[in-house]
Amino acid sequence: MDTFYWIDKLVLVLVLFLISLGIAAYQTYFERKLAGWIQDRVGPDRAGPFGILQPIADGVKMFMKEDFTPANADKWLFILGPGIAMFTSLITSSIIPWGTDLQLFGRSISLQVAEINIGILFAFGIISIGVYGIMIGGWASNNKYSLFGAIRASSQMISYELAMGISAITIIMISGSLDLRAIVESQHGMNWNIFYQPVAFVVFFICALAETNRAPFDLPECENELIGGYHTEYSSMKLGLFLFSEYVAMFVSSALMAILFFGGYNFPGMDYLKDSPNLLSIISVMVFFAKIFGFIFVFMWIRWTIPRFRFDQLMHLGWKVLIPIALVNMLITGFVVALYEHWF
Amino acid sequence: MESLTNRKVVVSDKPMTFMEKLYIPAIIKGMLVTFRHILMRRKTVKYPEEIREFAPVYRGMHVLKRDEQGRENCTACGLCAVACPAEAITMTSAERTKDQKDLYREEKYASMYEINMLRCIFCGLCEEACPKEAIFLTDRLVPTQFERGEFIYGKDKLVESLDHRIDITKRQFTGKRGTI
Numbered sequence: 001m002d003t004f005y006w007i008d009k010l011v012l013v014l015v016l017f018l019i020s021l022g023i024a025a026y027q028t029y030f031e032r033k034l035a036g037w038i039q040d041r042v043g044p045d046r047a048g049p050f051g052i053l054q055p056i057a058d059g060v061k062m063f064m065k066e067d068f069t070p071a072n073a074d075k076w077l078f079i080l081g082p083g084i085a086m087f088t089s090l091i092t093s094s095i096i097p098w099g100t101d102l103q104l105f106g107r108s109i110s111l112q113v114a115e116i117n118i119g120i121l122f123a124f125g126i127i128s129i130g131v132y133g134i135m136i137g138g139w140a141s142n143n144k145y146s147l148f149g150a151i152r153a154s155s156q157m158i159s160y161e162l163a164m165g166i167s168a169i170t171i172i173m174i175s176g177s178l179d180l181r182a183i184v185e186s187q188h189g190m191n192w193n194i195f196y197q198p199v200a201f202v203v204f205f206i207c208a209l210a211e212t213n214r215a216p217f218d219l220p221e222c223e224n225e226l227i228g229g230y231h232t233e234y235s236s237m238k239l240g241l242f243l244f245s246e247y248v249a250m251f252v253s254s255a256l257m258a259i260l261f262f263g264g265y266n267f268p269g270m271d272y273l274k275d276s277p278n279l280l281s282i283i284s285v286m287v288f289f290a291k292i293f294g295f296i297f298v299f300m301w302i303r304w305t306i307p308r309f310r311f312d313q314l315m316h317l318g319w320k321v322l323i324p325i326a327l328v329n330m331l332i333t334g335f336v337v338a339l340y341e342h343w344f
Numbered sequence: 345m346e347s348l349t350n351r352k353v354v355v356s357d358k359p360m361t362f363m364e365k366l367y368i369p370a371i372i373k374g375m376l377v378t379f380r381h382i383l384m385r386r387k388t389v390k391y392p393e394e395i396r397e398f399a400p401v402y403r404g405m406h407v408l409k410r411d412e413q414g415r416e417n418c419t420a421c422g423l424c425a426v427a428c429p430a431e432a433i434t435m436t437s438a439e440r441t442k443d444q445k446d447l448y449r450e451e452k453y454a455s456m457y458e459i460n461m462l463r464c465i466f467c468g469l470c471e472e473a474c475p476k477e478a479i480f481l482t483d484r485l486v487p488t489q490f491e492r493g494e495f496i497y498g499k500d501k502l503v504e505s506l507d508h509r510i511d512i513t514k515r516q517f518t519g520k521r522g523t524i
Binding site for chain 1: 368371374375377378379381382384386387388390
């Protein structure tokens with residue numbers, strides 16, 4: 001625990017914070033571009049070349065808007081809501097191993113902010129706190145649409161958290177660790193978990209869509225029935241924080257999926273680069289980000305393809321389909337793992 | 345009943361098969377459709393930079409023509425007003441005095457000629473009714489206004505100016521309609 005350790009971590013935290021926000025900002029741009037392409041439109045193309053400055057224009061617009069608090073709203077909770085939503089989305093990125101260690105200044109620098117050995121539990125804990133931001137925001141607005149949105153968000157969270165957790169347990173059983181770094185290391189090269197657990201991946205992916213409130217599970221904020229749901233009463237940068245936290249959450253859950261099922265920063269042929277750890281580190285970070293961007297693309301692709309679920313369909317899918325599938329999958333995995341360890 | 349199109353589909357409410365209940369094949373099919381659209385060429389015309397060309401027979405804002413010597417063709421016969429299905433045209437006639445011979449082609453002329461552009465449906469019947477080749481529809485757009493009154497166009501806006509003649513040949517000589 002020397003000073004260099006703290007400097008490393010501080011720099012890493014700062015860089016991660018900036019990267020998360022930057023990626024979230026450009027996700028909004030890419031989302032709109034992709035929506036345009038899918039609908040045979042051009043998408044935003046006025047701000048800068050190809051509309052590349054659009055997120056900045058949007059941010060400026062958000063800041064310039066009047067920050068309005070409804071008369072009967074609970075003022076402190078109203079402020080707390082978007083804060084929690086943003087905080088929980090950002091904090092999860094601290095436990096994610098972004099790449100192999102860098103060798104700089106004669107030291108080995110780990111590209112992971114917090115190397116805690118219960119990383120996956122921490123991630124699930126934080127993700128489930130994320131819904132409190134939505135709930136508090138919806139409740140404090142003192143508006144029935146917001147409240148509906150908040151209730152939907154929380155019931156959706158409860159239904160999908162279970163199946164998500166159970167499908168993650170199968171991964172824990174295979175790799176035998178709760179540490180995200182260990183889970184990634186166990187998928188060295190091309191030995192990814194997706195080849196062993198495709199069913200768990202499908203369940204996890206659907207649940208991740210639901211957890212991040214993305215279409216087709218964007219019931220808490222559906223524009224048509226709930227006029228924006230939990231953020232109906234929000235304006236200015238508070239609304240911006242809510243929308244932003246959704247994109248950060250999408251980024252982080254894509255990272256989690258890449259770690260649990262697609263080998264994190266592992267890529268085939270990484271053993272050839274053993275002699276140059278820095279090159280390996282840089283390439284591994286890039287590979288990891290490529291996987292994340294792939295997931296983000298699929299998230300958006302799905303959003304602009306599939307219509308929204310009805311609420312009873314959502315509950316039916318969660319409780320009667322995904323949880324049984326995840327449970328059966330977990331039992332089979334446990335059985336096979338037990339057999340494998342005792343008889344082979 | 346005999347089907348008028350080949351798009352008729354018989355709706356059935358048969359229970360879904362197992363594959364249909366999985367939904368995932370259908371979802372993947374839908375996603376492939378949207379992916380194909382990502383790769384398609386955009387048909388968007390980026391308006392201020394690119395302006396889409398009008399059809400040659402486009403019917404836009406009217407013009408009251410003058411002849412080669414700059415005299416107004418209109419004699420205020422009122423046939424255009426009678427032909428107008430939207431009743432957008434109204435006019436008053438007056439008799440030409442001796443010193444107005446270089447202003448108006450015939451003895452009678454329109455002292456007031458108004459088209460209400462909010463009523464006008466740009467059907468072009470006034471143009472067809474006109475026996476004097478006086479009124480034509482052009483490829484110009486009627487500009488937007490904030491007041492309803494400003495859409496009533498008088499002679500000041502309709503009659504072409506002497507030094508800025510309006511070209512009507514594009515619409516008149518397409519070969520797609522009878523010539524004048």
